[in-house]
Amino acid sequence: MPSTHRTPTRAGVGLRLPHLEEAVATRPAVGWLEVHPENFLANPHATELLLDLARTYPISVHTVGVSVGSATGVDRQHLRRVRAFVERVEPVLLSGHLAWSTHGTEYLNDLLPLPYDDETLALVAAHVLEVQDAFGRPFLIENPSNYLGFAGSTMTEVTFLNELVDRTGCRLLCDVSNVHVSGHNLGSDPRAYLDGLPTGAIGELHLGGFTVEDDEATPGATILIDTHGAHVDGAAWELYAYAVQRFGPRPTLIEWDNDIPSVATLVGEAQHADALVDATLAGEVAHGAR
Ligand SMILES: [Fe+2]
Numbered sequence: 412m413p414s415t416h417r418t419p420t421r422a423g424v425g426l427r428l429p430h431l432e433e434a435v436a437t438r439p440a441v442g443w444l445e446v447h448p449e450n451f452l453a454n455p456h457a458t459e460l461l462l463d464l465a466r467t468y469p470i471s472v473h474t475v476g477v478s479v480g481s482a483t484g485v486d487r488q489h490l491r492r493v494r495a496f497v498e499r500v501e502p503v504l505l506s507g508h509l510a511w512s513t514h515g516t517e518y519l520n521d522l523l524p525l526p527y528d529d530e531t532l533a534l535v536a537a538h539v540l541e542v543q544d545a546f547g548r549p550f551l552i553e554n555p556s557n558y559l560g561f562a563g564s565t566m567t568e569v570t571f572l573n574e575l576v577d578r579t580g581c582r583l584l585c586d587v588s589n590v591h592v593s594g595h596n597l598g599s600d601p602r603a604y605l606d607g608l609p610t611g612a613i614g615e616l617h618l619g620g621f622t623v624e625d626d627e628a629t630p631g632a633t634i635l636i637d638t639h640g641a642h643v644d645g646a647a648w649e650l651y652a653y654a655v656q657r658f659g660p661r662p663t664l665i666e667w668d669n670d671i672p673s674v675a676t677l678v679g680e681a682q683h684a685d686a687l688v689d690a691t692l693a694g695e696v697a698h699g700a701r
Contacts, residue, residue: 416469416503419443422663422684423471424677431460438467439674441681443503445471445664448496461500471504471615471664472497473584479538479552480510480525490545497546504615504662506551506584507542509535509572526561527571536578543581551582551614556589556621556637558596568593569607576612583608585661586617587654588647592635605654613658618643618651618684619666640669643680652687652696660688 421442426434428450433439444464451458461470476489497505510524525531543550552575554568566574575581585608594601620641626632643651643665655661665680690696 416443418503419469419662420660422665422681422688423468424681425473425664425666425668426461426464427668427671428454428457429671430674430677431457433674435460435463437674439678441468441678442685443469443471443662443664445473445504445666446500448472448474448493449476452492452496458496458499465500469503470500471506471662472500472502473553474505474507477507477542478510479507479535479542479550480531481538482534485538485541490542494545504551505546505548506553506615508553508555509575510555524555524557524561527564527566527568529565532566532571532574532578536575539575539579539581543579549580549582549614551584553584553586553617554589555593556586556596556635557593558634558636560597567607569604573607573609576609581612582614583612584615584617585613585654585658586619587651588617588619588621588643588666589637591644591647591650592621592637595633595635601650602653605650605657608658610658613661616651616654616658616661616663617666618647618663618680619668620644621647638669639666643683648683648687651684652691655688655691656696660692663688 419442423443423445424441426444426446446461451461474493477485477493479485539550572583576583590601590604594604619639620643621635622638622641623633624636626634663684665677667677
């Protein structure tokens with residue numbers, strides 16, 4: 412049954428278990444909440460609290476365990492568990508990663524990247540169609556953060572995503588911070604990346620913090636690590652404003668998974684996103700200068 416909530420227009424936050432009780436008690440002033448179903452599947456109490464929150468907020472379900480990039484196929488048992496969760500929560504958005512995270516029966520913390528070629532495209536497209544068939548709705552695929560390019564890739568990530576949208580009718584979750592991180596690490600242009608995405612398919616935007624580390628392979632250079640453990644960086648906010656100008660406003664989420672701050676800090680980040688959208692749409696944010 413579809414949710415009665417409409418697509419959110421104000422920014423939301425990723426809801427992590429340490430904030431669950433506070434969120435129920437205080438109903439923080441954000442537009443929506445996104446959860447990882449993997450945190451709730453074995454936790455009926457947390458699920459009950461989430462269902463309470465779902466009466467106030469649009470909810471998005473963002474799975475980190477349905478691996479559309481796995482060469483061994485989608486874990487159907489996990490897919491059934493997530494589907495049952497989705498049927499209870501009735502989310503307005505449903506998403507996952509362009510990556511794979513399962514290894515045998517264990518979940519790895521890191522989402523592992525894919526080589527972009529025809530073989531991978533056919534495999535991922537088949538898995539996305541299977542997932543969409545199971546859920547009976549479009550799935551949003553999120554772009555990863557990249558640290559190294561695959562030597563064997565025969566197409567860009569942007570071309571791969573465009574092809575995936577064309578073949579499956581899936582939609583895209585554009586993680587703006589990941590675009591910035593990948594651009595820095597691979598020496599590519601993040602704005603050109605956004606320019607290449609199919610605007611009509613963008614269903615959601617993510618923003619998260621990263622950390623800066625020395626690049627051991629290149630003295631004097633730095634590498635950005637997508638830690639989701641800090642405030643959104645100024646460069647990512649600038650790229651977000653560019654994304655809003657290019658795509659129009661889209662449901663936007665603040666992700667913070669490590670060194671989790673206070674709820675008030677998360678609300679502040681979401682409100683900053685809202686203010687930036689308003690300023691961008693009012694023409695108050697210039698994009699000519701780099
Ligand atoms: Fe993300």
